[in-house]
Amino acid sequence: MQKIKATNFNLKHTIECGNFFRYFEKSNWYYVCSADKVFKVQQRGDYIYFDGASKEFISHFFRLDEDYSKVIAVLNKDKALKKAITKYFGLRIIRQEPFECLVSYICSQNSNIPRITKNLNHIAELFGRKVVFDGTVFYTFPSLKDFDDAKKMKMCNLGYRYGYICRLLKDLDVGLLYSLKLKNYSDAKKYLVGLHGVGPKVADCVLLFSLGFDEAFPVDVWIKRLVESLYFGGKKLTEKKVHEFGSKRFGRYAGYANQFLFHSGRLE
DNA sequence: AGACAGGGGAGTG
DNA sequence: CACTCCCCTGTC
Numbered sequence A: 001m002q003k004i005k006a007t008n009f010n011l012k013h014t015i016e017c018g019n020f021f022r023y024f025e026k027s028n029w030y031y032v033c034s035a036d037k038v039f040k041v042q043q044r045g046d047y048i049y050f051d052g053a054s055k056e057f058i059s060h061f062f063r064l065d066e067d068y069s070k071v072i073a074v075l076n077k078d079k080a081l082k083k084a085i086t087k088y089f090g091l092r093i094i095r096q097e098p099f100e101c102l103v104s105y106i107c108s109q110n111s112n113i114p115r116i117t118k119n120l121n122h123i124a125e126l127f128g129r130k131v132v133f134d135g136t137v138f139y140t141f142p143s144l145k146d147f148d149d150a151k152k153m154k155m156c157n158l159g160y161r162y163g164y165i166c167r168l169l170k171d172l173d174v175g176l177l178y179s180l181k182l183k184n185y186s187d188a189k190k191y192l193v194g195l196h197g198v199g200p201k202v203a204d205c206v207l208l209f210s211l212g213f214d215e216a217f218p219v220d221v222w223i224k225r226l227v228e229s230l231y232f233g234g235k236k237l238t239e240k241k242v243h244e245f246g247s248k249r250f251g252r253y254a255g256y257a258n259q260f261l262f263h264s265g266r267l268e
Numbered sequence B: 001a002g003a004c005a006g007g008g009g010a011g012t013g
Numbered sequence C: 001c002a003c004t005c006c007c008c009t010g011t012c
Helices: A011-016 A055-061 A068-075 A079-088 A098-108 A113-127 A150-156 A161-171 A174-182 A185-193 A200-210 A221-231 A239-266
Strands: A002-005 A023-026 A029-034 A037-044 A047-051 A130-133 A136-139
Touching (some): A002 A055, A011 A029, A029 A136, A068 A079, A068 A239, A079 A239, A098 A113, A098 A174, A098 A200, A113 A150, A221 A239
Antiparallel strands (some): A002 A047
16 A cells, blocks of 8 residues: 655545546545546545555546645635635546546436446446456446447446447547647537537536646536526526636636536535 | 436437 | 437436
């Protein structure tokens, strides 16, 4: 087992904030599956203890390498956010693997967290690699080339998202997906929205959670309701207006603002 | 039992 | 833009 210093960090908020799906808790540990990795992690004070992954990976995954206080200093200027931040201080946006993240958020539409998790675990069991870790069986998330017979996915109860995922497996260029990191926000988003089954919300999620675009502001029904009630006195807005508002008001940290709002709203 | 909504998006008009 | 429908699951 190894440990790493993690100040201004809250593991529980970070893992459970609803944007990451493949984990579970067992005897004070979080067991985490992300792409081809399986590891466990727990927090004690200002340290994270972990096993199954390298120190570099853990630091990168949980974004321990970034200046969190700077983000908070900016967002604290907003009254509603300040309240959410006191409650969920230490929440960070995990750096997910882009392909798994894309599949996850295509599956997420018109669904809910328990079902999404079930879908993803099912896909992993069918196409991923079996790993025994700490005496427990896990399945890694498959990469694109591992989907030998996509029809097997019918078993995963994806509903109408099944068709989207099958199309994705045919159309997607993973190299191109990874290279979106190097493009600017609007070009990267344009590419993602061009994929069948990917709209503005899913695109923003992928950009924010896996491609390093902190300015992305995913607008789902929750964020829409929250923005309408907190900033517009309950007036109804279109998704587009909500997105414009978030981008303008929170700028390069819109993604973090989004997560604090979402997390505080979801648990109220 | 049966209706209904649940972290969207495609396809129309 | 606004509207309907898409599949499936859990909930009331």
